[in-house]
Amino acid sequence: MRNAGPPGSSGEGRTEVLRIPAFRLFWTATTIRGFGSAIANVAFQVLIVTVVAATPAQIGILNALGVAPYLFLGFIIGALMDRWNRQRTLVLTSIGRAVVFALIPVLLLLGHLDFWSLAAIMLTLGVLTLFAQSAEQPFVPQIVPRSSLVSANARLGQSETVAGTAGPAAGGALLTLVGAPLIFVFEAVIHAVSAVLQSRIRVTESAPAPRRAGRHIGHDIVEGMRFTYRHKTLRPLALSVHVWFLGNSIVATVFAVFALRELGMPAWAYGIAVAVGGVGGFLGAIIAPAVGERIGAGRAILVGRSLTVVPWLLLAVVPLSSATTMTVLLVIVSIAQFLFGLAMGVEDANDISYRQAIAPDAIQGRMNATIRTTNRIVFFFGALGAGVLVTWLGYAASLGVAAAVFAVAALVIVFSPLRNARHGEAGV
The missing domain is CATH 1.20.1250.20 (MFS general substrate transporter like domains)
Incomplete structure (x- = not known):
């Protein structure tokens, strides 16, 4: 197209x-x-x-x-x-x-x-x-x-x-x-x-080139996967976000139960903490363009990935329990949620924009589908495994495992060419 x-x-x-x-x-x-x-x-x-x-x-x-x-x-x-x-x-x-x-x-x-x-x-x-x-x-x-x-x-x-x-x-x-x-x-x-x-959107979309003889949709799917996983910067970006989704599957499964049941936070306090996370996400989205322009797409994504480690490591190592005062619980959990939202706000805009800009229009759908679908497969099985993880290690230790997984997602970028990628390169 x-x-x-x-x-x-x-x-x-x-x-x-x-x-x-x-x-x-x-x-x-x-x-x-x-x-x-x-x-x-x-x-x-x-x-x-x-x-x-x-x-x-x-x-x-x-x-x-x-x-x-x-x-x-x-x-x-x-x-x-x-x-x-x-x-x-x-x-x-x-x-x-x-x-x-x-x-x-x-x-x-x-x-x-x-x-x-x-x-x-x-x-x-x-x-x-x-x-x-x-x-x-x-x-x-x-x-x-x-x-x-x-x-x-x-x-x-x-x-x-x-x-x-x-x-x-x-x-x-x-x-x-x-x-x-x-x-x-x-x-x-x-x-x-x-x-x-x-x-009412005015846009021109032309028909794609016809498939060559003997090719079918399966070939199109494989072509999208090859483009994504053979590209020197898209490959580490995709692998990093897959690992991130594994970590997110753990925290999405564990956090609410940890806060409400293990720590005994009332619903109103939990709601405030989640809302503070929304404030962090909004602020992150506001500063994302400036961060990406100043330090480059790769480093902006790396900042977001690295910052994601902090809130879950904080909740894993700080000795919180149902006996902790509500003020302390609310402050610590709200800080964790704010940092998590801030990290996602910064990285999402730069991550998605880099993907959209680096790929030719004719393969955009397949590239995005390759990354998004694999993310959800990872999340699906990660969420199933998170239940076993909590049973084996407990809530706080499971959040520590999630922090370690998020750290791996950041390290994938550190040791790849994506680290130095900038918006505006190779057609970006």
């Missing part, structure tokens, strides 16, 4: 991305959808527990259905995104999600929402989300000058962080005020508006 490129892609300086009409529409659609999804997630949890009355095993199945499409379809859909119109894919998936969300209040009012219907909804949303996310990352370089990719991804990261922080609180309030059916009506409207905004 080729296109003429967005205005400014021929090498002009970095611009304020929200002044670019195409990106402004894309950012607005993504932002309102992010807030809506954060609100809907709260309503989903309430439905699962109160309406469906799901057992722990059923809750695990419902959560797994959101990830399952990546495991089975991630590579295939990534290859399709290098041959399909990405804008059309975004519009159709937004319409599809609007229809699915509109179906939920109908099922609620008719009394037909049960485990199996909710499982079908979760699986359908998972597939639609996979298509949308597979189209989004390759689409951004088509509407933003490559010199402004870091700024664009930082803007998207800021919106995502604010939505993830404020959305759940808004969801809880709306759930109390209007109830679950109207929340899902609201969510359907948001996705319909998102589809309209995405359809």
Whole structure:
């Protein structure tokens, strides 16, 4: 897939991305959808527990259905995104999600929402989300000058962080005020508006070159893997982020239980700590472009990876327990969350932007799918192993293992050419 490129892609300086009409529409659609999804997630949890009355095993199945499409379809859909119109894919998936969300209040009012219907909804949303996310990352370089990719991804990261922080609180309030059916009506409207905004983006996408005789989608997938894992800087970037996801699978499984059960933090204190993490992520996304421009993409990613070690090592070595005063617990856990959010804010914008800029448009979908799908496979099995790890070592030691894994992710960059990579090199 080729296109003429967005205005400014021929090498002009970095611009304020929200002044670019195409990106402004894309950012607005993504932002309102992010807030809506954060609100809907709260309503989903309430439905699962109160309406469906799901057992722990059923809750695990419902959560797994959101990830399952990546495991089975991630590579295939990534290859399709290098041959399909990405804008059309975004519009159709937004319409599809609007229809699915509109179906939920109908099922609620008719009394037909049960485990199996909710499982079908979760699986359908998972597939639609996979298509949308597979189209989004390759689409951004088509509407933003490559010199402004870091700024664009930082803007998207800021919106995502604010939505993830404020959305759940808004969801809880709306759930109390209007109830679950109207929340899902609201969510359907948001996705319909998102589809309209995405359809108004002006971008030129030309058809990809036809496959040579004897080639099929399997060859496309392998070509994407070869490009990713043979590239001198993409290979260490991919390997580093895979290792990072292994560490993240441990902390995502362990942290909430450690804070709420082992340390005895009340829900309000845990919520404050998580919100402080959102503040750190927002700040990291704000400074990410300046950090990347000043020290280079590779070192900016390395700073983020290295900083990720600190919060989990802190929680592993500081002697915390349910007997620790609440003030100390809240301060230590909040500091850890702030540092973790800050690290992700700095590294994400530089990581994603470097990937988008270094890869030719014709292979963007497959390169992103190779990295994203492998990340989720690692996370899936890492989360399963984390339960065994906690049983064997306990909570604090398991967080120490996660810190060690994050350190390995940083070391992959230290001992690779990625360390010296800069935005603007090799077509970046």
